[in-house]
Amino acid sequence: MCIPTCRAAHRCTAAPPCAVNPRAWNRSGPASGAHEGRRRLCCVEQSAEYYRALLDRADGILTILNPDLSWRTSTGRGTLEMGYPQGFDPEGGVFSLLHPDDIEQGFAGLQELVAMGPGATRVGQVRIRAKSGRYVEFEIHGTNLIGLAPIDGVAVQAIDVSALRSAEIELWRSEERYRELVENMMNGVWIIGPDGRTVFANPRMATMLDTPLHDLLERSVYDYVDDEQKNVIAQYLARRQAGLSETYELCLRSANGVPVWVLVSTTPLAADGPFRASASVLTDITALKRVEFELDNARQRAEESSRAKGALLFRMSHEFRTPLNAVMGFAQLLERLVDGAAADYVQRIAKAGTRLVALVGDLDALRLNEVSPASSMGLVTLAASTEQVLAKMLPAARHADVTFLTGEVHGRVTADPVRLEQVLTNLVTNAIGASPVGGVVTISTSVNDGRVRYSVADQGRSLTVAEQERAFEPFADPAVDGRRSSVLLPLIRSAVATLGGATGVECPPTGGSVLWFELPLA
Structure with a gap:
């Protein structure tokens, strides 16, 4: 930065005067003690040739001032970059090139440098006016070489730091933007x-x-x-x-x-x-978690309520169905033994019993929709479940003069036994209601690609295409001919879907309808 007096020319071990790098004029001090000054004196006295070469290739602007701080000469690549010729003599002296706000600081710094004696160095920053009139920020390195030949003056090297200062300002602004972003x-x-x-x-x-x-x-x-x-x-x-x-x-x-x-x-x-x-x-996410906890608690309360409702419906259905089976059985027996007014009374009993059986079926359907299918999953044999359902529905079939015809029923599935039994019951109930007097309800199964299809066919009126499409939809219009699809079939579809199955309806050319569901084989 300042003149590295003899390091290259004579391999002197003395450190160059620019080794000290304080950041302001009023903070720097002598670069060395008396011994270092004597070594610099030795080197400078033997470096006239090096000094001349240094003037020719100096970085920035190298200015030599007389002991009284008047200008002697300036050279270096920075001189040309500022628009001045080599060796130019500024009118008004070197201080006329400084920014007005930097003149007092620069002059005081050089005076202190002179007072510190030969070998002392100072570092500072000033703004120097280019020939175009703009001011450029320079870092100044001054070295007191007064009394040391061949310079006998003050060597001042100015290095352009404007690009570095701009980068520092931009970095500071970037850091400020980052801090503002983070803090807000x-x-x-x-x-x-x-x-x-x-x-x-x-x-x-x-x-x-x-x-x-x-x-x-x-x-x-x-x-x-x-x-x-x-x-x-x-x-x-x-x-x-x-x-x-x-x-x-x-x-x-x-x-x-x-x-x-x-x-x-x-x-x-x-x-x-x-x-x-x-x-x-x-x-x-505290507010979100609070809502999540409330929803979870509400879901648990709803599940508990659903289980309680299902248990109540189960008890009600069981308590109704047991005496109803006895009433319907004895009513059918009495129909064969009495006549006249007594026979009419028995028929009224049977009709009322049939209505109660339907109501019990509706209770079972509601329970089917309330009980969780995962409550008691297990292996269920379709043949055994079918036998239980037909035995339970036999009184209603006899009263409606409908006959059950059971084909080969085979296959085992993984399901809730209670829920599956209710699905079968609702399918048979729907078929009895749709069948004419003397009709036949046929139950069969078929296996294909690891799935079993359970079908219940009746001999009632065939459903139209539109009725087939809407058969399992909730809130569909009640069907004719006693078919209760608007109540039972949507619940059947929901129950089968929870078991991983599918439902459907077909109407063969020979008449009647076939309702079916499919489940994976166990």
């Missing part, structure tokens, strides 16, 4: 060291933890979690040290003990070296 984020920013202590936090993070920002900077993340969570935090920090980034939910405790649920997105800070810290962005 709606999310918390928390940088934690390897020991869990806070390295940095933004105001939002302090607000989330109900802690003053200056206090948070002295606290550890372990101060904001329960004892059982401390091991979890330690594991998270261990994963950061392993270089892993991740996102997770965490429950913190604010300074006053209030739970604060946060979504944490975190990454390690290593800068291609050892782990230094864990940087995290935290989003407060």
Whole structure:
């Protein structure tokens, strides 16, 4: 920066005067003691040839001032870059080229340099006017060589630092923008060291933890979690040290003990070296968690209510069906033994019993829609379930003068036995209601591609295409001919779907309708 007097020419071991690099005129001092000054004197006295070469190839602007600080000469590439010729003589002296605000500081700095004696150096910064009139920022390195031949004056080297200063200003502005962004984020920013202590936090993070920002900077993340969570935090920090980034939910405790649920997105800070810290962005999801907990509690209460309702319907259905079976059986027996007015009374009993059987079927259908299918899943043999259902529905079939015809029923499925039995009951009930007097209800199964199809066919009126499409839809219009699809079939479809199956309806050319469902074979 200043004149490296004899390092190249004579291999002198003396350090160049520019080795000292203070940043302001009033902070610099002599570069060496008396011994260093004598070594510089030795080198300078023997470096006339080097001095001339230095003037020709100097970086920036190299100016030699007389002992009274008047201008002697200027040279260097920077002189040309500023628009001045080599060796130019500025009118008004060297200080006329300085910015008006820098003249007093520059003159005082050079006076102090002269007073410090030969070998002293000073460093400062001034703005120098180019020939175009604009001012350029330079770093000034002055060396006192008064009394030291061949210079016998003050050597001042000026290095253009305007580009560096612009880069520093832009970096500062970028840092300010970054800091403003971080400090005004709606999310918390928390940088934690390897020991869990806070390295940095933004105001939002302090607000989330109900802690003053200056206090948070002295606290550890372990101060904001329960004892059982401390091991979890330690594991998270261990994963950061392993270089892993991740996102997770965490429950913190604010300074006053209030739970604060946060979504944490975190990454390690290593800068291609050892782990230094864990940087995290935290989003407060406490309100969302509160709604989630309330919904979960509401769901649990609804499930408990549904189970209680299903149990009540089951008891009601069972209590009704047992005496009804006896009433219907004896009514059918009495129909064969009495005549006249008594026979009419018996028919009224049977008709009322049939209506009650239908009501019990509706109760079972409601229970079918209330009970969870996962409550008691197990292997169910379709043949055994069919036998139980037909035995239960035999009184209603006899009263309607309908006959059951059972083909080969085989296959086992995984299902809730109670729910599956109710599906079969509702299909048979629907078929009885649709069948004419003297009709036949046919039950059969078929197996294909690991699935079993269970079919219930009646000899009633065939459904139209539109009725087939809407047969299993909720709130469909009640069908004619006693078919109760508007009540039973939508519930059947829902129940079968929960078991992983499918339902459908077909109308063969010979008449009647076939309702079926499919389930995977066990």
